[in-house]
Amino acid sequence: MQYDGSKYENNDDSPIDxxxxxxxxxxxAMQHDLPIFVSIDGSLDEYGIATTSISIAAPDIxxxxxxxxxxxxxxxxxxxxxxxxxxxxxxxxxxxCINMAESIDFILGxxxxxxxxxxxYITDSNNARVLPAI
Numbered sequence: 001m002q003y004d005g006s007k008y009e010n011n012d013d014s015p016i017d018x019x020x021x022x023x024x025x026x027x028x029a030m031q032h033d034l035p036i037f038v039s040i041d042g043s044l045d046e047y048g049i050a051t052t053s054i055s056i057a058a059p060d061i062x063x064x065x066x067x068x069x070x071x072x073x074x075x076x077x078x079x080x081x082x083x084x085x086x087x088x089x090x091x092x093x094x095x096x097c098i099n100m101a102e103s104i105d106f107i108l109g110x111x112x113x114x115x116x117x118x119x120x121y122i123t124d125s126n127n128a129r130v131l132p133a134i
Contacts, residue, residue, distance in 0.1 A: 025080045026117070029058050035118035037077070038109050042101025042125065050087040050096035052105045054112055056080045057122075083112075 020028075029036045039055040060075035087096045087104065102125040113119050 025056060026113075028078075028080055029056055030117070032059065032061050034059065035120045036113055037120050037122060038113065039122040040102070040105035040109050040125070041123060042098050042103075042105050044096075044098040044101065048089055048095060050089075050098060050101040051084060052087065052101045052108065053082065053084040054105060054108055055082045056112070083108075 026036070037057045037059075039057055040053070042050065042052045044050045057077040057079050059072045060078055061072040065071055085104075085108075087101055089096055091100060102123070105123070105125070106121070109119070109121060
């Protein structure tokens with residue numbers, strides 16, 4: 001079943017089990033003429049399993065918010081898409097590590113959003129501070 005926006009007055013009313021198309025995710029992410037917010041994070045558990053996660057989020061801004069109002073900053077962002085991958089325990093000649101997972105995050109993030117759209121990456125990755133821009 002595809003999401004039919006005409007059935008719901010706002011995104012909060014839509015059932016969680018109704019998937020929406022990729023294009024609709026991008027439209028919702030950009031509906032306020034802001035860049036697309038992509039949250040990326042890598043992790044490594046105590047068993048040496050590395051995972052990577054990407055989320056596309058949008059600020060919770062309403063049409064009835066006053067112009068110039070910053071009320072949206074006090075609302076939880078809307079998560080439009082979450083994807084998570086488990087990396088192989090060994091990659092090439094070495095074991096997977098958190099830096100590898102977070103580097104993969106940046107690569108997957110670049111492939112997740114069309115290249116002509118503005119993106120703001122949200123991450124706590126040390127790689128973001130020390131690696132050159134993609």
